[in-house]
Amino acid sequence: MTVPEWLEFLTAPGTDWPGTLPANEGAVRAVEQRLGLSLPPSYRNFLLVSDGWEEMPTNAGTLRTADAIGWYPETDPEMWTAWFGPDMDFPDLESALRRCVLITTDSVQGDVWVLSADHIGANGEWRAYEWWPGDDGSLLPHDSFGSLLLSARDAWVLERAAEA
Template sequence: MDRHAWKPFLQRWSEEWHLANPDEEPDGDPWLGCTPATEDEVRALESRLGCVLPPSFREFLLVTNGWRHAGNFVRSLRGTEEIGWLADLEPMWADAYADWDEEDTEPAAARSLLISLEADAGVVYLDPGDVDEHGEWAAYDVFSWTAMGPDRHGSFYEKMYDFYAGFHALDRPRCDTQREWDAKVEDARLASLRGEVERPLAVLAQAARFGRDRASFLSFQMRTLLRRRRTTTPSTGCSPTATPSRGSSTRICSPHRFCRCCSPRTNAPAGSAPAPPSSSCGTAARSRSSTCSAVIRRGRTSRVSGSASATRSSTRPRTPPWTPVTRPGRACVTPSSTGGRCMRTTSHRSPCWPIPGPPG
């Protein structure tokens, strides 16, 4: 990230921080940064350290030589005159986490560059031994009261963005950033209803970092439905990409949406063979003991999940024809199997079962 991208980002952060904290520094400068460092000051720092600073942190110093209120638990970051190695400036922290990385021959805390000045029982540092292809050093923060180890981010910019998201999650200023995330959450919700999964989940996860409660709830709903789909869909489930022929009476399952029709019927006869693979959700159902109940027949209509009306077969069990009739009515005229007439009475006009009792 270059200095031209740092400036608007930090300026927006400063304005939103003052919206969330109007009583703190009411007459002060809304800019949370400091005077930019010069190229000579940055080169002097690199000469003193004996290494070249990572690109995002170097450009940051050329925009502001330090920073105030970097997150809710880091009150300030160091400038070029105060930056140094963690083992030299805070040896207690370097020793406390010296054996945290058991696989590394040299602990990260012992070789890292301390960049935080004031923090709530914690430190922020950059690791020159963990460098990506862009020359960025991994950034860590650790706080003793969390009872957890260092939290790693790929670069200094990613660490600052995480601080920015944490500020929104706790202070929740009423600003354009919050409204933008609310719009993205609604767009992700509509995309999930269209059958998308990966992109909506990624957007909801980012919005949850910014304290959008609706995003957390929607993400939980999606993951729950996907988990239920994975645990209930049989191995011979329907193919969501197949397209039925014109006039077909079957419905196609969404490729990612949980489909209750694919779950096996609990009242299927014991020992019955599983339904064969099918190109649509309902073509596998060819008898009453089918394991898929999404066959859409012409008859009743119902509206499902706000979609167009679909015709479904009724799942209401029919009354066995030999069930005794308890309501009074006219005498049945159906001949019995033993001759004569059935002595039951019925209030219906249709004839009853010819055998008086249950079969068998």
């Protein structure tokens, strides 16, 4: 999604999904330098419209600001050690998440959103995963950050409609 598409998404009537102030280009470039990779276009453009998201109506907590994202093992070492410490045996899951950028904060429900630098498409988009550490470790894949967020929004809209 482009910057104008994200602006439209975040300000669409009835969504109640306001973003936060945007990150500037310098902040986004600093993250890319720290990671050693260019961020996927849909996520990069999102940050330029909304640097994180304080109140996401999902189980994934909040979207981190540009300066708070990073490689999963380094960004949340406590959770990483809990799942992949010496007494744990989840080699496939550990391998899948090791080169993922953690983009959400801890949530009450425990859902995690990550972007996989090991799965970059021809369009520059990284595969996005939803993961709930309380289950069997299965990762729910999405083609991109944009498709992950749109999927979450659609689920949220359906939930709101059911409550009405």
